[in-house]
Amino acid sequence: MYKIQFFPRERISTIKSFAISLASILLAFLVSGIIFVLTNVDPILAYYSLFKSFTNLALLSESVVRAIPIMLVALGLALAYKANFISVGGEGQIYVGGIIATFIVLWNIQNNIIPEPLFMPITLILVFLGSSIWGIVPAFLKAKFEVNEVLTTLMMNYIAQIISNYLVIGPWKDPKGYGFPQSQAFPQYARFPLIPNTTINSSIFIGLSAALIIYSILAKTKFGFEVKVVGDSYPTAKYAGISYTKVVCIVMAISAGLSGLAGMSILSGVIGRLRPDFSPGYGYTGIIVAWLCNLNPLIIIFGSIFFGGLLVGGEVLQSSMGLSVGVTDVFQALMLIFTLSGEFFKRYRVVWRR
Amino acid sequence: MEKNIIELIDIVKTFPGVVANDHVNFSLKAGEIHALLGENGAGKTTLMNILYGIYRMDSGKIKVDGREVQIRSPRDAIKLGIGMVHQNFKLIPAHTVTENVILGSEGSRLILDVEGAAKEIRSLALNFGLYVDPLAEVWKLSMGERQRVEILKLLYRNVRVMILDEPTTVLTPQEKKELFISLKEMCSRGKSIIFITHKLDEVFEISDRVTVLRRGKNVATKVTRETSKVELANLMIGRPVVFEYVKNPLKPSGIALKVENIRVLDEDGNLKLKDVSFNLRFGEIVGVAGVAGNGQRELAEAITGLRKVYSGKIYVCGKDLTNLSPKKFFENGVLFIPEERLGVGTAPNLSLAENLILKTYDRKPFSNSILLNYKEIQKFSEKLVKDFEILCPSVRVPVKFLSGGNLQKVVLARELGSPVGGDGHVIVAMYPTRGLDVGATEYVRKLLLKMRDEGNAIILFSEDLDEILSLSDRIFVMFEGKIVGEMLSHEADIEKIGLMMAGVMGS
Numbered sequence: 001m002y003k004i005q006f007f008p009r010e011r012i013s014t015i016k017s018f019a020i021s022l023a024s025i026l027l028a029f030l031v032s033g034i035i036f037v038l039t040n041v042d043p044i045l046a047y048y049s050l051f052k053s054f055t056n057l058a059l060l061s062e063s064v065v066r067a068i069p070i071m072l073v074a075l076g077l078a079l080a081y082k083a084n085f086i087s088v089g090g091e092g093q094i095y096v097g098g099i100i101a102t103f104i105v106l107w108n109i110q111n112n113i114i115p116e117p118l119f120m121p122i123t124l125i126l127v128f129l130g131s132s133i134w135g136i137v138p139a140f141l142k143a144k145f146e147v148n149e150v151l152t153t154l155m156m157n158y159i160a161q162i163i164s165n166y167l168v169i170g171p172w173k174d175p176k177g178y179g180f181p182q183s184q185a186f187p188q189y190a191r192f193p194l195i196p197n198t199t200i201n202s203s204i205f206i207g208l209s210a211a212l213i214i215y216s217i218l219a220k221t222k223f224g225f226e227v228k229v230v231g232d233s234y235p236t237a238k239y240a241g242i243s244y245t246k247v248v249c250i251v252m253a254i255s256a257g258l259s260g261l262a263g264m265s266i267l268s269g270v271i272g273r274l275r276p277d278f279s280p281g282y283g284y285t286g287i288i289v290a291w292l293c294n295l296n297p298l299i300i301i302f303g304s305i306f307f308g309g310l311l312v313g314g315e316v317l318q319s320s321m322g323l324s325v326g327v328t329d330v331f332q333a334l335m336l337i338f339t340l341s342g343e344f345f346k347r348y349r350v351v352w353r354r
Numbered sequence: 355m356e357k358n359i360i361e362l363i364d365i366v367k368t369f370p371g372v373v374a375n376d377h378v379n380f381s382l383k384a385g386e387i388h389a390l391l392g393e394n395g396a397g398k399t400t401l402m403n404i405l406y407g408i409y410r411m412d413s414g415k416i417k418v419d420g421r422e423v424q425i426r427s428p429r430d431a432i433k434l435g436i437g438m439v440h441q442n443f444k445l446i447p448a449h450t451v452t453e454n455v456i457l458g459s460e461g462s463r464l465i466l467d468v469e470g471a472a473k474e475i476r477s478l479a480l481n482f483g484l485y486v487d488p489l490a491e492v493w494k495l496s497m498g499e500r501q502r503v504e505i506l507k508l509l510y511r512n513v514r515v516m517i518l519d520e521p522t523t524v525l526t527p528q529e530k531k532e533l534f535i536s537l538k539e540m541c542s543r544g545k546s547i548i549f550i551t552h553k554l555d556e557v558f559e560i561s562d563r564v565t566v567l568r569r570g571k572n573v574a575t576k577v578t579r580e581t582s583k584v585e586l587a588n589l590m591i592g593r594p595v596v597f598e599y600v601k602n603p604l605k606p607s608g609i610a611l612k613v614e615n616i617r618v619l620d621e622d623g624n625l626k627l628k629d630v631s632f633n634l635r636f637g638e639i640v641g642v643a644g645v646a647g648n649g650q651r652e653l654a655e656a657i658t659g660l661r662k663v664y665s666g667k668i669y670v671c672g673k674d675l676t677n678l679s680p681k682k683f684f685e686n687g688v689l690f691i692p693e694e695r696l697g698v699g700t701a702p703n704l705s706l707a708e709n710l711i712l713k714t715y716d717r718k719p720f721s722n723s724i725l726l727n728y729k730e731i732q733k734f735s736e737k738l739v740k741d742f743e744i745l746c747p748s749v750r751v752p753v754k755f756l757s758g759g760n761l762q763k764v765v766l767a768r769e770l771g772s773p774v775g776g777d778g779h780v781i782v783a784m785y786p787t788r789g790l791d792v793g794a795t796e797y798v799r800k801l802l803l804k805m806r807d808e809g810n811a812i813i814l815f816s817e818d819l820d821e822i823l824s825l826s827d828r829i830f831v832m833f834e835g836k837i838v839g840e841m842l843s844h845e846a847d848i849e850k851i852g853l854m855m856a857g858v859m860g861s
Contacts, residue, residue, distance in 0.1 A: 005410075007369065222721045229712065232701040239660065239690070239698050240712045241681030 006348040017346055024342030028334040035330060041321060049320055050313035050331070059312055061198045065270060067308030068200075069094065069262035069279070071207040073286030074304055075214050076255035078295040082218060083251045084231040089138065089153030090259045091283025092160035093131050097260025098267050099164050100130040102183055102274040105190045106172060116189040120268075123190070124206070127264045128257040134160070135256020136249050143245035157283065165276045172274060183274035192269040201269035203261075208301065210258055215297040227251060259283065280311075288336045307332070357420070359384050359546060360405070360436070360515060365414035367400055374400040375411070376570040382515060387537060387547045389561035389578070391554070391590060393791035394758060396567040398550045399441075402517045406438040407431040437508030438517040443500050447493035451475065451486055455507045471510075478509050481543075483536045497645070498529035505536070516540070517548045522556060523817065526645050527852035534560050552590075552792075554583050555820075566590055591792050599799060602807050604827050606635035609672070610811030611657060611688075611780045616666030618652045626652040628835040629666070636778045639802065639812040641826030641843070643819060645855050649835040650815045651693065654784050657813070658690040659683035670780060684713055689769040693784040695758065699765040702754035706746055707735035709753050709764055714772045742767040743797075759794030762786065766801060781805060781812045787821060799825060819848055833857045 033043035053059040073090040080087040104123050108114050114122055138152035169181040177184075192201035218224040230237045230247045237244060266278055289307055293299035314328025360382040367375040374397045382388050392398045403409045405416065407425040415422055418434050425431050428438070445454050452472040472488040479486055484502040492500060501521060508516055518537075522530045537547055537560060549561060557564050557578060565575040566589040573589050611634040618627035626649050634640055644650055655661035657668060659680040667676045670686045684690075692698045700709045711720050711731050719730040735749040744763045746756060753764060769781070783802065787795040802825060806812055816822050822829055822843075829846050831839035831854040839854040 220725050222716055222724060222726055225708065225715050225726055228704060228708070229701050232703045233697050235694070235698045236701040236712070239680065239692060241679055241684060 005351045007351065009347060009349050012346055020342045020345050021339065024338040025335065028331070028338040031338075032327075032331045032334050036327075039323070039327075041323060046317060046321065046323070046327075049317045050310065050328070052316055053309040053312040058199075059316070060309070061200055063309035063312045064198075064200050064204065064305055065308070066311045067304040068204050068207050068265050068269065069282045070285050070289055070307055071300060071304035072210060072258045072262035072265065073283055074289040074293070074300045075207075075210050075297055076258035077286050077290040078293070078297060078300060079214055079217070079227070080251050080255040081290060081295055082231045083227045083248055084234070085139065085142070085248050085251060086150050087135075087138070087153045087252065087255060088150055088287060089135065089156055089256065089283070090262075090286045091279060091281065092153070092157035093135060093256040093259030094263035094266070094279045094283050095157075095160035095164040096134045096256070097127045097131045097263030098274060098278060099160070099167060099263075100127045100260065101190075101264040101267055102167075102172065105186050106184060108190075109184065109187065119189050120192070123268075124261065124264070127260045131260025131263075132253035132257040134260070135252040139248040139252035140245070143248055161277070164274070164278075168274050168276050174273075181276050185273045186268060190268055191272060192265065201265070203265035203269045206261060206265065207304075210261075211297045211301050214254075218297070223247075223250065259286075262286075285311075285332065288332060292336065292339050357384065358382065358417075359419055361415075361417040361420075362401065362405065363415040363417065365401060365404060365416075366412045367397075367404060367409060368412055373570050375404070377414075378567065378570070378572045380565055380572065380575075382546050382548060383563075384514075384546055385541050385544055386562040387541055387549055387560055389557040389564040390548055390550045390567065391552065391557055391564050391586060392567035393552055393590060393793075394789055395569075395791060396590075397570040398552075398567055399519055401567070402438060402519065402548065402550060405431065405436060406517060432511050432513065435512070435514035436517070437511060437513035437515070439501065439504040439508065439519065439521060441519045441523065443497075443504055445492045445500055445503060448491065450489050450491050451495075451503050451506075452488045454492055454503055455488075455510050459511055475506055475510060478506055482509065482539050483532065484509075496529075497524035497647075498526065498533075501525070501533070502536075509540075514544070515546045515548065517550070519550045520552070521549070522551070522553070524646065526855045527819070527848065528856055554586055554590075557586065558583065568592055587792075599803060599824050601803060601825075604638055606637045606827075607809065608636050609633050610636045610670065610778060611813070612667075612669040612672075613657060614667040614669075616656055616668065617664045618649075618656050618661055619664050620652065625664075626835050627656065627663075630835070630837055631666075632830065632837060632840075634780065634811045634813055636811045637806060637809050638827040639806050639814055639825050641822035641829045642813065642815045642832055643822050643829060643851055643855060644832035646817060648832045648855075650784070650832055652835075653832070654690070654692075654782050654813075654815060657683075657780075658688055658782050660690075671778075681713075685774060687774060687779040689774075689779050689781045691762075691765055691769055691781070691783040691786050693788075695761045695765055696754060700753045700761060703752050705750045706739070706744070706753055706756070706764060707731050707749040710735040710738055710749075710768050710771075712768060714774070738767040738771045741771060759790050759797075762790060762794065762798060766798070770801070770805065779805075779810045781810055782815075783812060784815045785817060786814070787816070787818065819851060823848070831855055 029047065036043040036046045053063045073094065077087060077090055101123055104126060108119065138149050138156065141147040141152055142149045168183055172183045174182055174184045192203045194201050218227065226242050226247050229240060229242055230244055234244065262282060263279065267274060271278055285307055289300060289303045293303040310328055310332060317323045317327060358381045362378065362380040365375050365378045378401055380401065390398045400409060404411045405425065407427045407430050416425060417423065423434060425434065452468055452475055455475055456471045475488045484506055486495065486499045486502045492503065501524065521533060525533060541547060551557060561578045563575060564578050564586065566573050566586060568590060614631050615629045616627055617625060617629060620626045630653060642650060652661060656663050659675065659678055659682060662677050667674060669675065670688055673686060675683055675686060696702050711734065714720055715726065720727055732749060739746060739749060742763045744767065745760050753761060756764065786798050790798065802812055802814065814822065814825060823846060826843045829841050829843050829851065830837045831851055833855060834857060
């Protein structure tokens with residue numbers, strides 16, 4: 001009889017680590033391939049459609065558009081996870097950001113107080129701050145009353161989404177919208193300008209700068225050091241005199257602020273108005289991206305584009321082969337499962353023994 | 355000569371980077387107590403875990419009664435009549451003694467005969483002097499009583515060979531005596547015992563033969579009465595060891611720490627410190643003896659600011675620091691060597707350098723108002739690594755990869771080597787040598803004495819009475835949240851301390 005044993009590795013070579021990542025991704029392809037076959041779809045053709053987004057410039061540009069909110073959410077979550085604060089609140093924070101942005105837009109349409117050139121900077125700041133307050137709530141509850149953050153952040157997602165949907169079918173419904181559940185369109189000054197010759201809007205630069213900022217916070221600052229200590233060992237942080245409450249509240253303020261900006265980037269960058277359920281689960285995709293990219297802010301840039309591409313590919317698949325968009329979800333989930341399992345093999349080595 | 359009931363032949367077991375057992379041979383005769391002596395990390399527990407079926411060996415043979423056997427799990431071991439009591443007890447606190455004892459050996463009958471089992475346990479307990487109420491719930495029992503439950507568990511399963519892993523660590527001197535009487539009783543009734551220890555005195559008190567392991571190899575097996583403490587120590591360490599520490603005369607100079615009537619609650623609101631008051635002077639070491647769980651942890655946490663006091667006052671150098679933050683205590687020169695090195699004293703996945711600046715990262719030169727200065731941090735940590743003789747591949751290695759001794763040096767280096775406070779510091783050391791090998795223990799003790807001679811005030815919590823007696827100038831004994839005894843160490847009597855620890859007498 002053979003016996004499998006696992007031993008912790010002290011370190012792992014880059015090549016091996018890369019090989020394990022690659023193997024995990026290939027296995028994800030293999031297993032989802034089986035699912036394709038079971039649903040009577042040619043897997044080769046399916047993968048071809050799924051990855052078409054990376055070969056075709058128009059589709060690639062569309063993938064980057066999808067990547068922006070994913071990137072912002074994933075960056076915020078990565079920071080929270082570094083502090084071992086397991087937030088799943090990105091989705092709700094997207095809606096909060098969207099609500100605040102829409103509020104300011106509608107208010108300014110009526111009152112016309114903020115001058116046009118200042119409108120976007122001011123709105124960005126207010127959206128960030130407003131979402132931060134939303135994000136501090138679960139952090140504070142956790143720090144002061146030990147309330148589980150997974151539950152609070154998850155539940156708050158529903159609250160935010162339902163409020164947003166209520167506003168759009170109720171008080172904020174466009175009176176001239178032929179009864180459609182949507183707000184008035186955002187005026188031009190409330191939209192992110194497009195990068196010439198692409199469909200990519202300029203909020204991409206917010207995402208890229210956020211990646212650099214989060215990276216620098218973690219790698220270079222005192223606060224980043226505190227985050228790492230809190231995340232690695234809560235008792236050590238307490239012993240070293242680092243305030244847990246301060247650290248998680250700031251972390252969640254930043255995390256939720258970025259997700260709020262993600263919400264605004266969807267409305268001001270793509271849709272141009274508030275609509276019900278305007279986020280197709282970017283808040284949850286962000287969780288996957290953050291972990292897949294090993295919580296590394298710079299890798300998250302590419303991870304988001306990859307997942308943006310998968311979303312676009314999924315839609316191509318849907319239109320060209322009549323498959324449900326759910327297929328992309330299955331594929332995403334398999335990617336997550338296999339990559340996380342791959343992480344296990346990066347930390348342990350396997351020995352087969354008789 | 356009695357025959358060998360157990361033979362371990364050429365056992366090899368490797369862990370990544372370490373050969374834990376390197377062709378080890380070991381034999382156990384019927385009716386003997388065989389001590390397995392070695393420093394921490396010498397491979398004693400690994401060897402016994404192989405015999406008990408917890409680890410699989412890489413190569414080698416195990417013979418029981420002269421026949422080669424395969425032991426794949428503790429269940430196999432028990433079937434062969436081999437049982438083990440681990441250092442950390444494996445009992446269910448919410449269940450009664452009887453339920454714990456019969457767990458796993460209920461048989462296949464549908465109806466559980468708890469009363470019958472309790473009766474059997476009571477008679478076993480009586481026979482071997484292992485007094486414990488079979489119907490008591492385990493969480494109410496002292497550590498000594500829990501150990502008896504573990505032993506009863508094995509007797510109930512009718513094992514012939516009993517492996518005890520460092521059984522005396524949790525016991526008072528009296529409980530230890532009682533345990534030894536029980537063990538001898540078991541031997542006279544035909545049981546054999548393997549006694550894992552790193553304490554030389556115990557080898558002479560209890561064992562018939564002794565096998566010494568050093569760095570995974572067995573270096574000798576001796577008949578106990580034909581050897582000596584010095585010989586065994588040399589075998590164990592591989593070089594001569596200092597047993598006595600040279601202590602310079604006491605030169606106390608002023609009160610460093612003054613604790614006035616403090617009361618402290620635990621997480622569940624129970625009073626853990628009941629009106630504790632004392633003074634600690636610069637230039638002295640005060641040793642605190644006591645069975646774990648009698649308020650030592652709460653006292654240490656209170657005087658380092660980690661735990662709020664409910665009432666009472668704490669002064670450091672005359673300054674009232676009551677209920678200020680741990681940071682304030684540190685800034686006023688209160689240094690803390692906590693009980694858990696990994697997970698409290700250090701953050702496991704952070705690097706050696708990062709752990710060395712854990713308490714000073716927010717001051718110059720390690721950081722300005724926002725950014726850390728990694729160049730200075732590197733320079734500082736390389737200096738500490740050299741000063742404190744920390745063995746490490748680089749200052750970037752995560753500390754979880756360091757050995758216990760090196761990890762303790764990291765904590766010591768940070769606490770004692772950080773630029774804080776004035777001239778004299780208050781050093782709170784909790785079990786600073788627990789689990790360390792003899793070399794590292796010697797290092798820590800000498801360092802504490804050196805700090806004392808340099809005029810620091812030291813309060814030393816320890817479960818090792820010899821350590822307390824040889825290092826301290828004064829000794830406190832704690833029992834149920836009070837200091838029940840205080841004495842000068844040269845007037846101290848180990849017997850009396852033991853009774854105080856057990857709550858039998860107070861001064």
